[in-house]
Amino acid sequence: MGHVGVALAKAPRMRKKSAGRTTREAPMVIREARSDDARSLAELVTQLEHPATPAEIQQRLAVLPLGSVLVAETDTEIVGCLTLHVTPVLHRAGPVGRITMLIVREDMRGQGIGQALVEAAKQRFKLRGCVLAEVTSNLRLKPAHAFYERLGFRKTSWRFGKQLDA
């Protein structure tokens, strides 16, 4: 996958996360994921209660459309991941951009990384002519809903899911 390094549109804010401990200041980029990110991505996806091995992640990366997986990376490690998809539809004047997964490593939350990933996704949606950005978020992830609302997303639909037998 191409390595498109994009400086964070909004530098992560440095906030005190707990008494006496300030989050570190680290240069960070948002870029497209590569197959050698599989180990870090497997850890993040597993934290979202979707257990996956690095080998499984590598296989999935290989078939996902180019540019679907963005990572936030400090100078040494991957600390967040977002997946996005662009869907052409009949009933709107342009495609719909959907964020299908977002996670920031627990110890790095609250520094603007999630917001920067969403902004990077929105930029890509705009470049591809999308008329709507949407996100699906599991009902159990309540704090994430407040995060999306803070970023200007509004709850407009219910999603009905059904597991399909193999």
Ligand SMILES: CC(C)(COP(=O)(O)OP(=O)(O)OC[C@H]1O[C@@H](n2cnc3c(N)ncnc32)[C@H](O)[C@@H]1OP(=O)(O)O)[C@@H](O)C(=O)NCCC(=O)NCCS
């Ligand atoms: C949701 C998540 C991605 C947010 O990432 P983050 O890097 O911690 O969020 P940011 O620091 O970019 O926050 C951006 C804004 O949202 C607000 N926000 C973040 N989490 C929030 C929460 N739980 N409740 C209310 N507001 C929240 C921040 O205060 C900030 O607002 P501000 O600019 O007014 O200060 C992160 O908490 C996470 O990975 N959660 C677990 C996985 C998950 O639920 N993913 C969503 C699946 S679709």
